[in-house]
Amino acid sequence: MKQYYARSANTACREVLGEAVILRLPEGEMFVLNASGSVLWALLDGTRTCAQVLADFSAAYGLNNCPEAENFLAALTEAGLVALGEAKAGRDVAQYCSSAPAAYLPPEIRTRELVETLAGICISGYTGEPDQMCQTIGVGCFDAYD
Amino acid sequence: MREASPEISRLRSAAAENAVPLHAQIELTHRCNLRCRHCYLHDSHDARGEELTLSELTGIFAQLAEMQTLFLAFTGGEIFLRPDAVDIIRAARRLGFACVLLTNGTLIDDRLAGRIADLQPLQVHVSLLGLEQAHDAMTMQPGSFRQTLAAMQALRSRGVKVVAKLVVTREAIADAEALRRLAAEQADETVFSTTLIPTLAGDNVGEELHVRPEELCRLSFDCKIPEFSNPGWPPEATVCNAGRGLLAVSPYGEVFPCIGFRMQLGNARETALEEIWRGEKLRQLRLLRRGDLPDCAGCDRQEYCTFCPGVAWSVAGDYRRAVPELCQKAERLRKFLDLKRGGGR
Numbered sequence: 331m332k333q334y335y336a337r338s339a340n341t342a343c344r345e346v347l348g349e350a351v352i353l354r355l356p357e358g359e360m361f362v363l364n365a366s367g368s369v370l371w372a373l374l375d376g377t378r379t380c381a382q383v384l385a386d387f388s389a390a391y392g393l394n395n396c397p398e399a400e401n402f403l404a405a406l407t408e409a410g411l412v413a414l415g416e417a418k419a420g421r422d423v424a425q426y427c428s429s430a431p432a433a434y435l436p437p438e439i440r441t442r443e444l445v446e447t448l449a450g451i452c453i454s455g456y457t458g459e460p461d462q463m464c465q466t467i468g469v470g471c472f473d474a475y476d
Numbered sequence: 477m478r479e480a481s482p483e484i485s486r487l488r489s490a491a492a493e494n495a496v497p498l499h500a501q502i503e504l505t506h507r508c509n510l511r512c513r514h515c516y517l518h519d520s521h522d523a524r525g526e527e528l529t530l531s532e533l534t535g536i537f538a539q540l541a542e543m544q545t546l547f548l549a550f551t552g553g554e555i556f557l558r559p560d561a562v563d564i565i566r567a568a569r570r571l572g573f574a575c576v577l578l579t580n581g582t583l584i585d586d587r588l589a590g591r592i593a594d595l596q597p598l599q600v601h602v603s604l605l606g607l608e609q610a611h612d613a614m615t616m617q618p619g620s621f622r623q624t625l626a627a628m629q630a631l632r633s634r635g636v637k638v639v640a641k642l643v644v645t646r647e648a649i650a651d652a653e654a655l656r657r658l659a660a661e662q663a664d665e666t667v668f669s670t671t672l673i674p675t676l677a678g679d680n681v682g683e684e685l686h687v688r689p690e691e692l693c694r695l696s697f698d699c700k701i702p703e704f705s706n707p708g709w710p711p712e713a714t715v716c717n718a719g720r721g722l723l724a725v726s727p728y729g730e731v732f733p734c735i736g737f738r739m740q741l742g743n744a745r746e747t748a749l750e751e752i753w754r755g756e757k758l759r760q761l762r763l764l765r766r767g768d769l770p771d772c773a774g775c776d777r778q779e780y781c782t783f784c785p786g787v788a789w790s791v792a793g794d795y796r797r798a799v800p801e802l803c804q805k806a807e808r809l810r811k812f813l814d815l816k817r818g819g820g821r
């Protein structure tokens with residue numbers, strides 16, 4: 331049975347100023363992916379198998395293969411941000427969560443360098459404190475005295 | 477309450493500096509089953525026209541997603557008075573938004589709590605206005621306190637993060653300590669506030685409801701008021717996030733810089749949100765710096781003042797003016813901090 335990679339339902343995500351920003355729900359833990367991480371994230375729209383994700387990612391950077399991407403995918407899965415499924419899913423979210431890979435291709439393709447950063451800094455977990463957002467998304471500036 | 481993580485602060489600052497509306501507030505309805513006396517909609521609960529439909533809202537969400545909005549706060553009125561509230565939030569979740577739901581909780585039974593949990597909201601915020609008697613007196617609805625507590629329990633038992641906002645007025649200040657203990661048990665996060673904002677009609681919400689500094693001082697818990705948020709008053713500092721990293725949409729499609737700042741920028745039913753967001757009014761607002769506030773130069777309360785252009789707008793029709801509501805708030809804070817520093821209790 332083929333297994334397709336998709337973003338988990340318990341995530342919120344958006345590409346903000348060129349970075350894929352992901353929140354794991356309900357904890358609100360925040361992950362920010364760098365450009366190459368965002369490219370890989372964009373491919374997780376539920377229409378690709380693991381092999382296809384890795385092949386498309388490598389192709390986007392003109393590589394034959396990319397073990398770092400494989401590790402990164404495993405890290406995303408381990409973090410609960412990616413779910414394996416049999417059905418295709420997630421297409422509607424995909425278009426807003428991260429740009430198509432082509433948009434990220436740097437003018438001079440310094441592929442190795444880009445990809446080598448993947449395992450190290452692509453995924454950075456932060457214990458987000460979204461409670462503080464009430465200052466701007468509750469009733470305006472909600473004074474937090476506590 | 478914890479500090480915001482450096483990463484989320486960085487993201488927010490970057491969004492505001494680049495005029496990306498990372499946060500949007502969506503008012504689903506102004507109708508409400510309660511009549512809270514401190515509410516900024518207290519005089520405006522009647523429907524003024526057709527509320528945005530599910531399909532209109534879905535179109536707005538798609539535009540916001542294009543504009544890089546990540547956080548949506550759904551607020552009212554009472555959002556669950558709309559029979560399609562769950563469908564609306566689901567539409568937003570499908571587009572990848574992190575959703576915060578502001579509700580009074582009174583309409584949330586076990587079944588609805590289950591449906592809300594399935595939506596995986598980031599948080600659900602409920603307001604507690606005192607212990608039972610004071611809360612019900614503020615909402616003007618006997619039984620509302622118990623309903624709200626039951627909703628909090630139903631949500632939390634399903635893994636939903638509940639934030640209790642303790643909005644304490646003078647009438648409930650005697651409950652503050654017990655309320656805080658209760659909230660610590662019944663909610664995942666607690667926010668304590670004594671800030672009341674004027675109604676949509678610009679009326680100050682009853683001066684008699686504002687907690688006095690001496691009363692605040694008597695509380696045993698540490699009220700760390702705005703040394704936290706007000707690092708002085710550098711003239712080049714921006715005023716707030718409204719219209720920079722934040723926008724708001726009313727139930728009728730009106731677009732504002734913030735729900736607390738009702739300067740109409742356009743209507744999402746008629747104009748693309750992006751066009752409204754790039755419009756002249758917001759361009760001007762984004763240029764505003766503290767040093768541009770004409771009444772505030774030389775004011776000796778600056779370090780205590782959390783200037784809100786929305787309050788200035790609703791009271792004076794000019795978001796740069798120092799209106800009495802703002803100056804009184806700064807004065808209360810100064811007095812509170814003076815008392816605290818002097819060990820006054």
Ligand code: SF4
Pocket residue numbers: 466469470471715716717718734735736737783784785786787
């Ligand atoms: S200061 Fe006023 S206008 Fe600005 S974000 Fe806060 S409530 Fe909104």
Ligand code: SF4
Pocket residue numbers: 771772775776777778781782783797798799802803804806807
């Ligand atoms: S207290 Fe009044 S005059 Fe002083 S800075 Fe605040 S709004 Fe301006």
